[in-house]
Amino acid sequence: MTVLPEAGTRHEESATGRLRAVLAQAAQVVGADRVTYPDEETTGTPATMLGPNAGLHRSRAVFGVVRPQTAEDVRRVVELFADGETPAALHAFSTGGNWGLGSREPARDGAVVLDLSGLDQIRDIDVVRGWAVVEPGVTQARLARLTEGSERMLNVTASSAHTSVVGNALDRGVGLRHQRVEDLTGLEVVLPDGELIRVGWWPEQDRPTPVYTHGLGPSLVQLFVQSDLGVVTAATVRLLPRPEALRVVRLAFAPDKVEAATAEVRRWVTQGLTRGVVKIYNEVAARAYGGEPGQYLVHVCVDGTPEVVDALSGILAVEAVRSRLFGAVSDSDATDPAAAGHDVAVRVERAYAGDPDPTDALFEAKTGRPAVRLDEEGGFLFFLPLVPFSGAALARADELVEQVRAETGIRCGVTLNVLGADVVDCVVTMRFAREGEEAERAHRVLDRLYELFVGEGFLPYRLDIDHTGWADRLPAGAGARSFARRLKDAVDPHHVIAAGRYA
Ligand SMILES: Cc1cc2nc3c(=O)[nH]c(=O)nc-3n(C[C@H](O)[C@H](O)[C@H](O)COP(=O)(O)OP(=O)(O)OC[C@H]3O[C@@H](n4cnc5c(N)ncnc54)[C@H](O)[C@@H]3O)c2cc1C
The missing domain is CATH 3.40.462.10 (FAD-linked oxidases, C-terminal domain)
Incomplete structure (x- = not known):
């Protein structure tokens, strides 16, 4: 448990001294220029030092920021904290783009922050078998680029192209094909005692073992998702089969038709007329996508062979007209340069096809500014x-x-x-x-x-x-929360990893 030192006591002096010593040792591991303290004088006193955040959440007081560049650096830094004598716990982020939920900030005061954006290696990739081994600092734009022209694609999100594949999946983010956690097949994790382990599926040098997450026995990958049981230093992620053709059908409906129109969309989903994540935007959210004023907007993706795409988009158009619920139906905006929403439609289709826009044009339309300035200005x-x-x-x-x-x-x-x-x-x-x-x-x-x-x-x-207090107020299975706490105490008895948003 992190206990902030009480002011003016001997405990404070020894705790402060201990923190100074540990951060100095961390600087020896990662390099002096890769550790930031509140300032030289006050090292050991927590301060807000992660800069502004887009949500205008209260900035947490932290003892320092450490920016390792390799998994071994992370392991050695965690080891420095492992005996529980240092009065600070570690909070890790990948690229820190968790805008609207806290950005880079830990849930509580009194952490030392591990900024893992410098672990940015794509260690291995196999576009034939459909996997990549990536570190936390690898962005969706970088990984997607390596799949271009191949038979595989990445499940990308609608966030900035420059956000982390690993960070998003670890918070159960949602891509355009499905929830990102479904793409996590293996994790490399530094445990609170400094041991580095691998769970789930990892590629073997000489044998093409099937890509399968769960292994034998308890499935361990999910233990480290929305979790404070370890620091993730790499992941194996699934690359999805790339469809031969893809189209996004765009529909609009009036606000008084929400119930009927969404029920109709459900019928299409359950009957297999759609692929990927159908998106429905209210009139506020639809603006960035060129939605008509006062109308809800629906994006329905269809993909497969070109014939399947033609057939499914034709069927959807017929169903939409027959239902009399949708004011506008279009499936050609991306192919018709004269269409009003042509540019947006092209970017939307590319994203469903695993190609995040490196210019972040749609992201900026939603936030009003580039990703790099969102925390400061948004x-x-x-x-x-x-x-x-x-x-x-x-x-x-x-x-x-x-x-x-x-x-x-x-x-x-x-x-x-x-x-x-x-x-x-x-x-x-x-x-x-x-x-x-x-x-x-x-x-x-x-x-x-x-x-x-x-x-x-x-x-x-x-x-x-x-x-974070809502984690205890939301329903969970009988005994589930206390079992999770028992697990935490067993794996991390000194609470070396800071309690996260879901603790
Ligand atoms: C306009 C807009 C659109 C967005 N669209 C989407 C969207 O379509 N889908 C979506 O899911 N989100 C979306 N987001 C939210 C957010 O931007 C993304 O989820 C983004 O990927 C999170 O940032 P990150 O990848 O840098 O993760 P990080 O901020 O680095 O990590 C997220 C959290 O995961 C944990 N974590 C990260 N790395 C590690 C690690 N190595 N070890 C242990 N724990 C770790 C930490 O708790 C951290 O706070 C959107 C945001 C905006 C502003």
Whole structure:
């Protein structure tokens, strides 16, 4: 457990001395220029030093930032903390683009931060068998580039092309093909005692073993997802078969048709007319995608052989017209340079095909600024509940967002990511100005969203750093939370790894 030293006591002096010594040793491991302290005088006193964050969450006081470049560096740094004598625990991030949930910040004060963006090797890749071994600093743009022209593709997210494949998967992020955690087949982890282990599937030099996550016995990969049991230094990730052809059908519907239109979309999903994650944007979220004012926008991906794509998009157009629920249906915006939404449609189709746009044009349309300036200048919060996939439940979620608007004057953006026949990732976003009262109001809206959605049974699957307390308020299986704590105590008796957002 991290106990901040009490001011002016002998305990403080020894704790401060211990921290100074450990950070100095860490500097010997990674290089003096790769360790940052609050300042020379006050090393051992925690301070806010991770810079601003896009969510305007309270900056946590940290004791220092260590930027290793190899897994062995990470292992040696963790080992320095392993005896539990150092009064700080380690918080790791990959590229730190966790905007709207806390960015680079740890959940609590008093951590030493491991910035793993310097571990940026693509250690190995096999586009025939469909896997890559990547370190935390590898971005989706870099990995995707290596699959260009091959029979494989990466499942990319709608976040910046320059965010981490590993970091996103470790927080159960959502790509355009499915939830990213499904692509994690193996993890390399430094345990709290400094031992480096590999779990799940890892390639062998001489034998083509099948890519299969679970191995024999308990499946260990998931133990390190949304977890504070270790520091991940590499992952094997799945590269998906690339379809021969792909098209995104674009549809619009009016706000009073949410229940019926989403129920119709569900019918298409359950009957196999779609591939990848269907996305439904409310009128606020649709703006960045060139949605018509006042209309909801739907992106339905179809892929396969060219004949399958022609057939499925034709069937979808017929079904959409027959349902009388959709005001506009188009499947040619990406191929017709004269179409109003041509540029956006091309970028959307490329993303579904595993090609993240390195210029981040759509990302900037959503955030108003480049990814590198978002933490400094942007105001962005996320709330991420799961909602059952039924027209009635999605209409209810829409009503709750409308209730929040009525109460606070803030109309949130909503993107519904369809994760299958039964569940929808309902991404609620607030974009706000950093100055004045807007940020405070956005945080009040976030609190309200937690209350209203959880009250309805629509439970978040990712938490921001200011709502970690909800992990104990959300339903879990009988004994599950205390079992997780027993595991933590067994694996990390000195609590060397900082309690995370889900502890
Ligand atoms: C406009 C916009 C669009 C977005 N679209 C999407 C989207 O489509 N899908 C989506 O999922 N998210 C999306 N996001 C949210 C976010 O930007 C992404 O999830 C992003 O990938 C997270 O940043 P990162 O990859 O740098 O991960 P990081 O910030 O590095 O890591 C995330 C968390 O994982 C844990 N972690 C990371 N690395 C390690 C490690 N090596 N060992 C142990 N624990 C670790 C830490 O708790 C860390 O806080 C979007 C954000 C914005 C602003």
